[in-house]
Amino acid sequence: MDFFNILTMVGGLALFLYGMDVMGKGLARASGGRLERILEKMTSSPWKAVLLGAGVTAVIQSSSATTVMVVGFVNSGIMKLTQATGIIMGANIGTTVTSWILSLSGIESSSFFVRLLKPVSFSPVLAMTGVCLLMFSKKDRKQNIGLILVGFAILMSGMESMSDAMKPLADIPEFAGILTLFSHPVLGMLSGAVLTAVIQSSSASVGILQALCATGAVSFGTAIPIIMGQNIGTCVTAVLSGIGASRNAKRAALVHLYFNLIGTVLFMAVFYLLHSILDFEFLAAPAGVAGIAVVHSVFNITATAVLLPFSGVLVKLVCLTIPESTESPVSEQEKDLKNLDVRFLETPGYAVEQARDAAVRMACISREALGRAVCLLDDYQEKELEKVFALEDRTDHYEDELGSYLVKLGSRGLSEKDSRMVSTILHCIGDFERISDHAVNVAQTARELHQKRMEFSRKAKEEIHVFSDALLEIVEMAVDVFADEDYEKASCVEPLEETIDWLNRKLKKRHVERLRAGECTIELGFALSDLTTDYERISDHCSNIAIALLQSETDGYEAHEYVAELRREDHPEFRKACREYRAKYALPDFGSHGKKTGG
Numbered sequence: 001m002d003f004f005n006i007l008t009m010v011g012g013l014a015l016f017l018y019g020m021d022v023m024g025k026g027l028a029r030a031s032g033g034r035l036e037r038i039l040e041k042m043t044s045s046p047w048k049a050v051l052l053g054a055g056v057t058a059v060i061q062s063s064s065a066t067t068v069m070v071v072g073f074v075n076s077g078i079m080k081l082t083q084a085t086g087i088i089m090g091a092n093i094g095t096t097v098t099s100w101i102l103s104l105s106g107i108e109s110s111s112f113f114v115r116l117l118k119p120v121s122f123s124p125v126l127a128m129t130g131v132c133l134l135m136f137s138k139k140d141r142k143q144n145i146g147l148i149l150v151g152f153a154i155l156m157s158g159m160e161s162m163s164d165a166m167k168p169l170a171d172i173p174e175f176a177g178i179l180t181l182f183s184h185p186v187l188g189m190l191s192g193a194v195l196t197a198v199i200q201s202s203s204a205s206v207g208i209l210q211a212l213c214a215t216g217a218v219s220f221g222t223a224i225p226i227i228m229g230q231n232i233g234t235c236v237t238a239v240l241s242g243i244g245a246s247r248n249a250k251r252a253a254l255v256h257l258y259f260n261l262i263g264t265v266l267f268m269a270v271f272y273l274l275h276s277i278l279d280f281e282f283l284a285a286p287a288g289v290a291g292i293a294v295v296h297s298v299f300n301i302t303a304t305a306v307l308l309p310f311s312g313v314l315v316k317l318v319c320l321t322i323p324e325s326t327e328s329p330v331s332e333q334e335k336d337l338k339n340l341d342v343r344f345l346e347t348p349g350y351a352v353e354q355a356r357d358a359a360v361r362m363a364c365i366s367r368e369a370l371g372r373a374v375c376l377l378d379d380y381q382e383k384e385l386e387k388v389f390a391l392e393d394r395t396d397h398y399e400d401e402l403g404s405y406l407v408k409l410g411s412r413g414l415s416e417k418d419s420r421m422v423s424t425i426l427h428c429i430g431d432f433e434r435i436s437d438h439a440v441n442v443a444q445t446a447r448e449l450h451q452k453r454m455e456f457s458r459k460a461k462e463e464i465h466v467f468s469d470a471l472l473e474i475v476e477m478a479v480d481v482f483a484d485e486d487y488e489k490a491s492c493v494e495p496l497e498e499t500i501d502w503l504n505r506k507l508k509k510r511h512v513e514r515l516r517a518g519e520c521t522i523e524l525g526f527a528l529s530d531l532t533t534d535y536e537r538i539s540d541h542c543s544n545i546a547i548a549l550l551q552s553e554t555d556g557y558e559a560h561e562y563v564a565e566l567r568r569e570d571h572p573e574f575r576k577a578c579r580e581y582r583a584k585y586a587l588p589d590f591g592s593h594g595k596k597t598g599g
Helices: 003-031 034-041 046-060 063-076 081-094 096-106 112-116 119-136 140-171 173-182 185-199 202-213 220-233 235-241 247-278 289-321 332-336 342-346 348-376 382-410 416-451 458-484 493-516 522-553 559-566 572-584
Strands: none
Touching: 003 046, 003 140, 003 202, 003 348, 046 063, 046 081, 046 289, 063 081, 063 202, 063 235, 063 247, 063 342, 081 096, 081 247, 081 289, 096 202, 096 289, 119 140, 140 202, 173 185, 173 220, 185 202, 185 220, 185 247, 202 220, 202 289, 220 235, 220 247, 220 289, 235 247, 247 289, 342 348, 342 382, 348 382, 348 416, 348 458, 382 416, 416 522, 458 493, 458 522, 493 522, 493 572
């Protein structure tokens, strides 16, 4: 084996690892978070959890990614530790699919149709198809498929290059001597664990072993301990993801490690005990590419079948390892944002869904803060005022955490749809936060009226009630528009916002009339002005939210142009909607001015 063979081997290894990474990202993007949502919801029984874990891992081609995802679920409280155990076991089975795909490279036949099954035959076609999809298609779905095809083609090319470069090793006596060392169960297991821990992918390390087996110099006696070690090494990713997580998330990572450790020890103890009695002759035979896939599958399926009935014992073991302790209570803000887990950033589609769910909760908190603040105008209570302040603090925390999370998410490989959603959320969370700020202003106005023993007149109260009803409706509408992505309802926000502007002008005009008639005081006038200004600005933020959603649907347009187009005098639908809202929220007609009773 000369210098150029080494270069070819290194280059093949680089292509293999890169291809696996590209294919995995393409598969994750194509799933759009759907696989993660299935995992989140469908784990009602241990066997179902195993099947789901196996299925999802087979699709995304990474048991490490599945396990890290599960650690995130447990950390966020979405999933219980007992549910996570079955999925982790299933992930080990799902990862064997990769080795079976790679075993296709070992097919040998003169038949035309059989030769077509070899990756070296169909990979060029997949590569060309994938490149065409990436270059000429603008649709996310087709581009994701293209990414998967190109990644698979690169992976198989790297596999072929590694296999070809390693073939001369079979003729080197020193290489055979090194392999003999690895046939020792402990040394082989350690080497497999270290290799997998370094590259953090059992699928990739099994692929490297399969490429090595193509030389014909690797026996089953050497391969089996290495495969056992690879299952232990893949736990490193999950263990690292558990650092800094909740107690249960650390336990979930430990379940993965214990499952593979116990499974490996049991399998090797039984296997080598039987070998000492029966003397397995096949251990000296060369382990082909398909043979590695068989051993890998048999071990993982057997370990799962044996240990799944004892999953409860496994959970108790990790709970003993990481016992309960007195922890500081989790704050309300931390509970609110528990699903914004950095582990989900590895599956951007699902992370976008989690961010959107958190933004919807933020919207509901802003709506609640405003509702409580408006109620204080009629029935002032100090406890309710404190609740408004607390809700506003929560929305501030939401904005900070969501903003940081979305910035991190934006740097990931997002689909066009997810990218638009991230942009929309970023626009809207600022408006929801400002709504809660204005809710605090309304509450403070109510406190000022209460402390100074001031009270609006019957006329002013009835007018404010009408104005408040219109305001609460537009806020409710904006929250629904954002939560349901209701584009039809979004177009109804602007006419109501126009009506609220009209109400604001009418209230100010009536206030001036009462002031001239001596029916209102200057101080009450200031309070009314502050109140109507906050109301009008809240409606502006609701308009911003609706426009942000419409922009995401129509691939963007200028907000000012949209509003100007709507408010044209000859826009019949907009004018009709405005007339209907004005009729609905018409201010009461008091006729002539009554006696002086206040503002």
